[in-house]
Amino acid sequence: MKAKRALNGVPAKQQTIERHYFDLFQKTYPLPSGTVIHGDKPDVILKGAQTIGIEITNFYVTDGSCSASEQVQRVRRNSAVSIAQRLYEQATGNNFQLSFSFNKDHPIRNQATLVKKLVELAGRVESGENGQISKAVFKDIPELEFAHLYAHELVYVPYDDPDFPNGQPHISEGFAAFRTYTNRREARALTGGVYQPLQFTAKWKLVQGHRFGLMSSIRLKEIIREKEAKAKQYTPCDLYWLLVVVEFIDSAQEQEIRLDRGVTVSSDIFQKVIVYKPHFEHVLEITPQPASTP
Secondary structure, three states: OOOOEOHHHOEHHHHHHHHHHHHHHHHHOOOOOEEEEEOOOOOEEEEEOOEEEEEEEEOOOOOOOOOOOHHHHHHHHHHHHHHHHHHHHHHHOOOOEEEEEEOOOOOOOOHHHHHHHHHHHHHHHOOOOOEEOOHHHHOOOOOEEEEEEEOEEEOOOOOOEOOEOOOOOOHHHOHHHHHHHHHHHHHHHHHHOOEEEOOOOOOOEEOOOOOOOEOOHHHHHHHHHHHHOOHHHOOOOOEEEEEEEOOOOOOOOOOEOOOOOOOOOEOOOEEEEEEEEOOOOEEEEEOOEOOOOO
16 A cells, blocks of 8 residues: 655655644744745745745764664664564574663664574573673674573562461552562562573563764755755745754654854855754754855
8 A cells, every 4th residue: 555645746644744744843933924824945935025935854863875874773683683583583483581781882874684693692692590691692692782681581470478368568668668568479489599481482682772962064065965965855935944853753864953162154045054952952953054155
């Protein structure tokens, strides 16, 4: 089934996302008076004393066409972990949980090779104790930064505590009493070493760590050039703005929006470039210098 299309051939989902961001933006930023028209090329037209065309785009830290970009790598991570679990379980029938975080300094280049190594790693740790796996165990996998094994769950056997003749107290009876009972129960289980294989169907998962930095002026300039290249397709307006959205919940976009002193941005198309982080309501307004010389 083909994706539903909307105005001018733009996917309805994309238009919904753009409208969502603009609705948030206009609650934060004082727009000139006028009628808002949603469309495409540009995404929004504000008809007032001046007709302002507003193009909306997301600020990805790295171009998605780059194989090392977060957009590409997160797909490869998920796929590699999922395939590795399936192949390992098909070969062994074992059921345990592995959690991984990957090293962004060593992006995944060959997914098939990585899958093979993850399967081999699972075989090396399958009889191990719960906990973080030493890096020495996966030193042959530079893409991997962290691994954790959860192979056995602690069983809380019936426990008669003379201080709690009615069994575990409900937390509403007092947090201190609840914690005392559960701590004693856990200590008894740990001492007895009461463990059993996982009683649930385990799923290998990602616990990916991310480091965020300052906004790249170089990347911002690339985004401006990319949007300028499409300017000939824009509906005629008196002036144009570029709204660049940083979605903090997306690890491929999250960054601190700030333009360092002395850094300039140029454009012959956009009279204003606005970098906007929704939910935090952070706005960085930039007036570009003319790109062309007289």
